[in-house]
Amino acid sequence: MRILIRTSKWAIWARRLASFAVPLAVIPVVLHRQQVITTEAFHTMALVALIVAGLSLFLSLGALVRLWITGDRGWDRAFGGLLLSLLCLAPFVYGFIEASRYPRVTDVSTTPDLKLALLAPAPSVDPTVDQAAIEAAFPNAHTRTYPLDAPRLYEVVNKLVNDWGWHVRLRQAPPTARGTGQIDAVVTTWLGWRDAVAIRVSTGAEGGVVDMRSASLTPSLSDLGANGKRIEEFLLALDSAVTTVLRNSVLAPAPQGAEGDTPPPVQGGRSDVVVPADRPADLRPPPPEPFDTEAPPQE
Known part of the structure; x- marks a missing residue:
């Protein structure tokens, strides 16, 4: 005799509601960012998504308990509904935490x-x-x-x-x-x-x-x-x-033309300024021999 193992209806509905809550939570955000819907409509749709996701979470937890007791099938549906519902509820939980951390001011x-x-x-x-x-x-x-x-x-x-x-x-x-x-x-x-x-x-x-x-x-x-x-x-x-x-x-460099930088521009194709580096080493005549200050020898 073949024993019929049923699939938990709680798990089935938990997965269905969670699958419905995902587009309810995502589509309003896209439309709101594109200014297709007003902020009031966005808040209303977000509230509906919150209710559906919360109901899916409740059914998922209940399905897991019933499956553990009865041994019915539907573990994959129950865990799938639990995961999707938590994913949809995460932004609401984050908003609640942030609202409690900061003053109520806009x-x-x-x-x-x-x-x-x-x-x-x-x-x-x-x-x-x-x-x-x-x-x-x-x-x-x-x-x-x-x-x-x-x-x-x-x-x-x-x-x-x-x-x-x-x-x-x-x-x-x-x-x-x-x-x-x-x-x-x-x-x-x-x-x-x-x-x-x-x-x-x-x-x-x-x-x-x-x-x-x-x-x-x-x-x-x-x-x-x-x-x-x-x-x-x-x-x-x-x-x-x-x-x-x-x-x-x-740290910006000094402007060109300051003292000690490049020489002034040449006017008329020639320049009367002698660059010190091009000047010969020494153009002065050699110094004279020092005078003999000693007295001449006596005759």
Whole structure:
């Protein structure tokens, strides 16, 4: 007599829901990055993916327990559903951890008077946010002062922004050595959220001053620390870039034509300047014999 071994329905549905949760978690990210769907629609689809992945995880764990007890088939489906559900839930777990590490803020700046030209009006800062907590979470997000004038410092900042691949919306170079310049850009995160960034270059008592602000364009409870970390990483990279510029300016060779360098150019096809290296060793006559100071012999 042949014994029929059944396949666990829990394992079957766990694998099916996990396979459905994967496109629910991936496709909204692609569409959101390409600006095909709005951020509100992205949040709704991400919530649906979270629910489906959570249900698949529950069914996978239940299937593993039932398979151990009953001896039915479906271990591959149960483990497959468990792996796919954990893969879909990993970004949500990461976001929860980041949200617990950083203050619940969506606007971080080195100075409160820096405005965003991209936003009208600028997003209001939550009065309940503890500024001391923001400074403790992002200790390197503070105003920088460098021994460079504003135009030269603006060139360094502008090059760094281009290297980082931000979508610049406004470039305003300092008109004078003591003027003020600003760069406004939009930054897209890997999940498709968009943040506005403003960088101001001005002149202070000790040299060029750089202030920076980063704010989320979509209202939310938390930015997961993205804006504060962006300011810290950019300003640290700017420190290195300015250090390189100052070192290169110190080690740069002296301009030609200085004293001790190449001779002046020849005018009219000839030169009246004698190069010391081409001068004969000695053109003076030999010195005379020394006079005999001894008295002549007496006769």
